[in-house]
Amino acid sequence: MNADKIPVPAQPEVLLHCLMDIAEALLAVGAEVNRVEDTLTRMGTAYGAVRMNAFVITSSIVVTMTLPSGRDITQTRRILTPGGTDFTVLEALNDLSRRCCADPIPLDELRREVAQITAEAPKPLLVYLGSALAAGSCALFFGGSMTDGLVAALFGLVICRLQRHFGPQCPNRLVFNLLSALAVGISITLCAFFLPELHADKILIGDIMLLIPGLAMTNAVRDTMVGSPISGAMRLIETLLWAGALAMGFMSAFLLMGGIGL
Amino acid sequence: MIVQLLTSFTGALGFCLVFHLRRRYMFAASLGGLLTCGVYLAAASIWSGILLPTLTAAAFAALYAEFLAWFMGAPATLFLIPALLIPLVPGRPLYYAMYYAVQQDMDLSADFARQTALYALGIALGASLVWALADMRRHLKQNGFGN
Numbered sequence: 251m252n253a254d255k256i257p258v259p260a261q262p263e264v265l266l267h268c269l270m271d272i273a274e275a276l277l278a279v280g281a282e283v284n285r286v287e288d289t290l291t292r293m294g295t296a297y298g299a300v301r302m303n304a305f306v307i308t309s310s311i312v313v314t315m316t317l318p319s320g321r322d323i324t325q326t327r328r329i330l331t332p333g334g335t336d337f338t339v340l341e342a343l344n345d346l347s348r349r350c351c352a353d354p355i356p357l358d359e360l361r362r363e364v365a366q367i368t369a370e371a372p373k374p375l376l377v378y379l380g381s382a383l384a385a386g387s388c389a390l391f392f393g394g395s396m397t398d399g400l401v402a403a404l405f406g407l408v409i410c411r412l413q414r415h416f417g418p419q420c421p422n423r424l425v426f427n428l429l430s431a432l433a434v435g436i437s438i439t440l441c442a443f444f445l446p447e448l449h450a451d452k453i454l455i456g457d458i459m460l461l462i463p464g465l466a467m468t469n470a471v472r473d474t475m476v477g478s479p480i481s482g483a484m485r486l487i488e489t490l491l492w493a494g495a496l497a498m499g500f501m502s503a504f505l506l507m508g509g510i511g512l
Numbered sequence: 513m514i515v516q517l518l519t520s521f522t523g524a525l526g527f528c529l530v531f532h533l534r535r536r537y538m539f540a541a542s543l544g545g546l547l548t549c550g551v552y553l554a555a556a557s558i559w560s561g562i563l564l565p566t567l568t569a570a571a572f573a574a575l576y577a578e579f580l581a582w583f584m585g586a587p588a589t590l591f592l593i594p595a596l597l598i599p600l601v602p603g604r605p606l607y608y609a610m611y612y613a614v615q616q617d618m619d620l621s622a623d624f625a626r627q628t629a630l631y632a633l634g635i636a637l638g639a640s641l642v643w644a645l646a647d648m649r650r651h652l653k654q655n656g657f658g659n
Contacts, residue, residue: 384527388519464593468596493606504614
């Protein structure tokens with residue numbers, strides 16, 4: 251839209267590399283595929299590209315930028331991490347891209363801002379607190395007693411610990427979901443065996459909510475319905491597999507505990 | 513019912529913390545959880561079954577998120593996810609479907625699996641409806657129609 255006013259940066263490759271960094275960071279914090287493609291296209295155009303061809307799926311980014319001189323530059327990025335959720339980074343990157351589309355900032359400044367935004371990590375204490383609060387609330391929501399809520403909150407802390415430290419060691423999210431559901435299922439069933447006043451089902455339901463890939467599923471549906479159905483379908487399959495692994499983990503836990511008479 | 517409303521607020525707040533939402537959006541996002549739960553309970557008292565109440569509540573959550581996104585100038589996802597997760601995501605039927613499958617009670621298991629699917633379908637349909645309309649509104653605006 252500002253193509254005639256904004257000169258293309260002297261090093262278009264560096265610009266595109268920086269845009270790829272933004273796109274990768276957006277995918278990593280839970281942005282919809284559509285939003286990532288849109289951000290790439292708008293920012294590229296704002297910085298003087300004549301045409302942006304952005305193709306994004308959750309595991310890869312491919313962009314070809316056409317410069318006013320007619321030259322095409324293509325860069326690709328393979329995304330290996332399944333991506334988590336960080337709404338602060340998502341919002342900050344979104345805000346940065348809006349500002350840049352309205353009034354492009356110099357490339358050096360853009361790179362500095364991106365590095366600054368992506369370096370901002372949540373405070374561990376607050377994440378633990380959030381997990382406990384969410385799991386406890388869910389257990390109460392589904393009809394658990396106050397004690398059930400407290401136990402679910404305690405296991406929420408355990409799940410948070412697993413997600414932060416055990417997750418990165420697992421080959422992928424599927425294995426992580428399977429193993430953590432198994433571990434949590436066994437521990438909660440044991441707890442309920444020794445403390446009969448607990449309702450294992452309510453506690454488990456509360457803690458399942460922390461493991462269900464809610465954001466990824468919502469994004470998958472959103473991408474399928476109002477974005478790019480191909481990327482959406484890919485993510486949908488992925489999230490269904492994650493949820494399936496979760497179910498398998500819990501079912502194995504029930505089978506094991508049932509087998510030894512608990 | 514009051515317990516459900518309260519816990520959907522605190523639960524949404526918990527997810528806001530887990531998802532590292534900025535503090536200035538937290539109250540609005542958590543309130544979304546409470547309101548969505550309220551809409552679900554109200555809709556469930558009008559219509560029986562799962563699909564229609566879930567669809568209505570999900571549509572409400574998406575509408576609330578789009579409104580806040582416009583009002584606060586932030587992506588709608590920030591407000592949608594906390595609002596949707598607790599009251600609507602079918603953790604309960606999913607759990608019982610697994611539980612009864614292991615207990616070899618396939619009829620009950622299938623029934624809960626069907627419920628899980630209905631919740632998921634309701635969320636998808638309700639939210640997509642609002643997303644499609646919001647998307648069309650944005651396109652119309654970009655092309656210079658209305659405001």
